[in-house]
Each structure stands twice: as C-alpha cells, then as structure tokens.
Ligand SMILES: Nc1ncnc2c1ncn2[C@@H]1O[C@H](COP(=O)(O)OP(=O)(O)OP(=O)(O)O)[C@@H](O)[C@H]1O
C-alpha cells in the first residue's frame with residue numbers, strides 16, 4: 001500500500017484552451033487535485049463545466065482543437081505533459097487508463113471484442129495474438145461475461161449496453177493501471193445495471209489498489225462511492241474536500257445549491273439537480289467570481305475580484321469570498 | 330457469407346436481364362435492325378438476304394427467343410469488319426482493359442489510402458493542405474487534356490516514354506495508367522481523408538490511443554477499416570467510370586481494349602460487336618457491384634449479419 005507516499009495522480013494548475021471559430025477560450029482554468037492509490041475522487045459539476053476536458057488532458061487524448069496551456073499532470077514522479085508522445089504512450093494502459101460513457105462507440109465496431117481487450121498486452125507486453133486473446137478471455141471472465149471464450153469472437157453490437165461497459169472496463173484495467181478515470185461510466189445504462197457496474201468498479205479498484213477519478217452528475221453515486229470530491233464550475237474548481245465534509249457543510253454557494261435541490265428521497269441515477277440559471281458561455285466568463293450571475297450571496301466585491309481557491313480548514317478549500325457565512329447559515 | 334453472396338447475385342440478376350432485353354429492343358426500336366448491321370450502301374437484295382440469314386424476317390417474339398438462346402450461348406453474331414465472332418473479339422479485347430483498369434485502381438486506391446490517411450491524421454497540417462491542393466487539382470483535370478499533354482511533353486519533347494502501343498517494357502504503361510489514374514486518385518484522396526477524419530475523431534480511436542497504440546496502429550488497425558465503407562463505394566463507382574476513360578485512353582494510346590473496340594465498332598457501324606461489348610461491360614459492372622458489396626460485408630460485421638431477407 002502506498003497510502004502514505006506520493007499520490008498516484010497529481011494534477012496541478014491544469015489549463016486547457018479551446019480554439020473555436022470565434023477565437024480561443026479557456027475551457028479548464030487552473031484545476032488542481034490529487035488522488036492516492038485505492039482512493040476515489042469524484043469530479044462533480046454540471047454539463048459543460050470541463051470535467052471531460054480535464055479527464056482527457058490527464059490521459060493525453062484531447063482533440064486537436066484543444067490544447068493544454070499550463071499546469072502539470074504527475075504520475076510516478078513524472079510530469080506527463082513534458083513527455084514525448086512515445087514516452088506518454090508507455091504510460092497509456094499500464095499507468096493511466098480511461099473508461100467512457102458510451103461503450104458502444106468506445107469499442108471498435110469492426111473488431112472482435114477479444115482482440116480489443118487483448119490489445120494492451122500486444123502493445124505493452126509484446127504478447128502474440130493468441131496469448132493476448134487468452135488474457136482477454138481471463139479478463140472477460142473477471143468482469144462477468146458469460147461464455148467468454150465464445151464471446152471473445154463476437155462484435156460490440158452483439159452485446160447489451162451493460163455487457164459492453166463491462167468489456168470496456170476489462171480493457172481499461174487490463175494492465176493494472178495506477179489510475180483509472182471513469183467518465184460517466186454508467187450514465188447510458190438503466191438503474192439496476194448502473195449499480196452492478198459501480199459494484200464491479202469498486203471490486204476491481206480494491207483488488208488492484210487503483211486510484212479512481214470518477215466523473216459523474218449523480219450526487220448519490222458521489223456520496224456512496226467517493227472519498228474526495230472536486231466541484232467544478234465553468235472550468236474552475238469552486239470547492240474541494242472529502243465527500244463527508246463537502247456534503248455535510250458545503251463552503252461554496254454553488255455546492256450548497258446543488259445539495260439543496262436534491263429532494264429528500266433522491267434516488268441514484270438522477271441527473272444533477274438544477275440550480276436556477278445557467279453557467280456563463282466560455283467566451284464570456286466574467287472577470288470577478290465565475291458564479292456571480294447565479295449566486296444568492298453575490299455582492300459588489302464578487303463582481304470586482306475573482307475569489308481564489310483558499311483553505312477552508314481540514315484540507316478542504318473553496319473559491320468564495322464569503323464561504324464562512326455559509327458555515328453559519 | 331455464402332447466403333449473402335447468393336442473395337446478392339440473385340438480386341442483381343433482374344437488372345442484368347433488363348440490360349439484355351434492352352439491347353434487343355434498342356436494336357429494333359430505331360427501325361429495321363438491318364440498317365444497323367449493314368452499311369448504307371447495301372443493295373436491296375443484300376438486305377433481304379441478310380435479313381433472312383439473321384432471322385430478322387421472323388416475328389418479334391420468335392426473334393426474341395432466338396436472341397435469348399444465342400445470348401445464353403454467348404453468340405452475338407459476327408463482325409461486319411472482320412467476319413470474326415463478335416464474342417471472340419470482345420473477349421480478346423477485354424483482358425487489355427481489365428489489366429489497365431486493374432492496375433490503375435490498385436495504384437489509385439493504395440496511393441489515396443496512404444496520402445488521405447496521413448492528411449487526415451493532422452487536419453490542417455502542411456501535409457493535409459498539400460494533399461488537399463494536389464487531390465483537388467487531380468480530381469478536376471480533364472483526362473483527355475492530361476493524355477495529350479503527357480504525349481507532348483514526355484513522348485514528343487522529352488521522348489522518354491512511348492506514345493502508343495502495348496509492346497515493350499513497363500514504360501508503355503506509364504502514360505495510359507497515369508491518364509486513367511489521375512481523376513480517381515484525386516477523388517479517392519478526398520474521400521479517404523473525409524472518412525478518416527470522422528473515424529479518427531470517434532471514441533473508439535480515443536480508446537485505442539488510451540491503450541498506448543502508435544499512430545500507425547491507430548490509423549491502420551482501427552480507423553481505416555471503419556473508414557473504408559464510403560471509400561469502397563466511391564472506388565466502385567470510379568471503376569465503372571473508367572469505362573469512359575478507357576475509351577479515351579485506348580484510342581489515344583492505341584491499346585486494343587474494350588474502349589477502342591467500342592469506338593471502332595460505333596464508327597464502322599459494327600453492331601454485332603458493339604452489342605457484345607455493351608453486354609460484357611454490363612456484366613462486368615454488375616460483377617463489380619457484387620464485389621464491392623462483398624468487400625463491405627467482409628470489412629463490416631454489421632453488414633454481414635444484416636443480410637436483407
Ligand atoms: N471538441 C470540442 N470542440 C469545441 N468545444 C468543446 C469540445 N469539447 C468540449 N467543448 C466545450 O468545452 C467545454 C467543456 O466540455 P466538457 O466536455 O469537458 O464538459 P463536461 O463537464 O464533461 O460536460 P458533460 O457533463 O456534458 O460531459 C464545454 O463548454 C464544451 O462545449
């Protein structure tokens with residue numbers, strides 16, 4: 001166990017710029033967080049706040065229109081942003097791995113799944129096609145695919161949504177990565193299947209001591225599943241801390257808004273509850289606080305000065321000038 | 330796969346029968362088919378004699394029956410020019426065109442896949458822009474102009490390449506193949522580029538990269554086979570279009586292929602040969618379409634399983 005040593009993943013001051021037809025906009029602005037082996041960090045925030053962009057920068061899979069313009073992404077003591085493409089590829093699979101939301105499009109439609117799941121072994125371990133297929137069958141067994149030997153020859157469209165997500169997870173954990181990023185791994189699935197997939201992820205994480213970054217809209221999943229949470233808004237981190245601290249006493253009006261709008265009998269699988277209003281366009285993020293347009297506590301200082309993410313006691317932090325007031329509220 | 334093939338062949342039998350019938354009625358629609366077969370200078374006796382010999386004096390259903398029986402035996406009459414069997418002449422010319430078209434499409438597809446994929450890997454890069462410019466130019470150059478310029482520059486001024494004939498080393502292939510190649514190549518580079526750009530932005534390509542796949546593995550192992558469907562369709566159409574190109578190229582460079590045979594038989598009103606050439610070309614096009622469908626099925630498991638009932 002490495003709980004006392006360096007984190008498995010350490011992201012610091014990550015900035016991502018997007019080039020759009022109407023100019024460059026900043027989609028991720030100074031995002032920092034770190035995750036230790038065996039722990040789960042949730043990235044929470046409404047649609048378009050930059051969660052996937054952050055995840056893709058960490059694994060080096062941004063589209064050509066987006067580029068990392070600052071910060072560091074450290075794994076195993078190395079800043080992956082400073083590595084050559086070939087050095088980065090060496091980390092892709094054995095160190096960093098990712099699972100997407102839509103497993104149908106994330107699996108290659110014209111390749112048998114066994115081949116896709118065995119591919120990491122071909123790339124990183126130099127196994128033959130046969131050996132890689134054997135490994136794939138082992139993994140398929142592990143993630144609960146019935147009749148894995150026969151099914152290895154099937155194509156993605158011949159599996160159900162839940163099974164496809166299992167296949168994608170099998171592929172992602174093939175080489176025992178240090179860090180697994182799961183970008184909304186269950187959003188496309190129905191509720192019972194969601195629970196099974198979360199269970200599988202949990203078991204695999206425990207078994208392999210992986211650090212997991214879980215991206216989700218689902219507060220219930222965060223509450224149940226994550227150790228720490230990073231709340232994002234308009235490309236920035238507005239609050240960060242342990243799930244327990246943040247959920248019991250939020251220090252940012254946005255987080256509180258999210259929590260307040262959950263009905264008592266909230267079920268899992270619900271989309272993120274609505275806070276009135278909508279986030280700013282990336283091209284028109286105001287100079288002061290990013291949340292000012294929707295904040296019930298907004299006042300003159302918020303418009304003038306952007307709050308920085310500052311400590312709010314016991315290893316947690318929030319980006320609000322008046323976070324202490326929330327404590328009392 | 331066998332079921333797929335059988336269904337595909339059956340479903341193209343009907344249009345093929347239509348072409349066979351079409352040729353029959355076309356020959357008779359414009360009046361007496363004797364006009365088509367015999368030179369204008371033929372005397373009335375010659376015409377009557379020919380008409381009787383060919384069975385044109387029989388009723389239309391009887392003629393149709395004879396025509397179909399002959400067609401099944403691949404007998405389309407004899408050439409007016411040479412007295413040879415039309416079928417034989419066509420079958421002699423066919424391999425010439427087939428080789429020319431085959432070599433052309435092989436080169437065009439290979440080249441387009443390489444260049445189009447490289448261009449697509451980094452959209453708007455220098456490679457991409459050069460490839461786009463070249464392919465756009467290539468796709469819009471008229472082939473007869475290119476052939477004439479090729480002959481003038483490389484054949485006449487520089488005298489590097491032969492300007493006609495099929496005898497000699499590989500150099501006799503250069504100008505004809507280049508002429509035929511240029512447009513399909515240009516078009517295919519653009520199609521490959523387009524479908525590769527969309528394949529490369531698909532989530533499964535991101536996932537492949539997340540496994541540490543090299544660019545080569547990503548392009549050729551994952552994206553290309555997904556991008557191939559539109560490329561195959563267009564390549565099939567372009568191959569059919571080569572029949573037009575073959576007429577020009579074979580005439581300019583003096584290659585004894587189907588294209589030249591058709592032009593010659595049109596110019597000399599050699600209807601029997603023309604009819605055989607048209608039918609063989611039609612059969613080839615149908616076969617080609619089946620081939621394209623088979624390729625679709627081979628590259629995409631979803632097509633394989635979705636055989637229309
Ligand atoms: N390829 C792209 N080109 C242009 N803009 C993009 C691209 N990808 C994302 N964006 C924009 O960048 C911002 C951040 O997007 P991102 O996908 O990270 O959001 P998200 O938090 O993952 O949202 P969701 O919950 O909907 O997945 C959004 O405003 C989005 O519109």
Ligand code: SF4
Pocket residue numbers: 252253254289290291292295296297298299302307319320321322323
């Ligand atoms: S800084 Fe002001 S506007 Fe921003 S969240 Fe805090 S109170 Fe609201």
Ligand SMILES: [Mg+2]
Pocket residue numbers: 051052053183
């Ligand atoms: Mg997202």
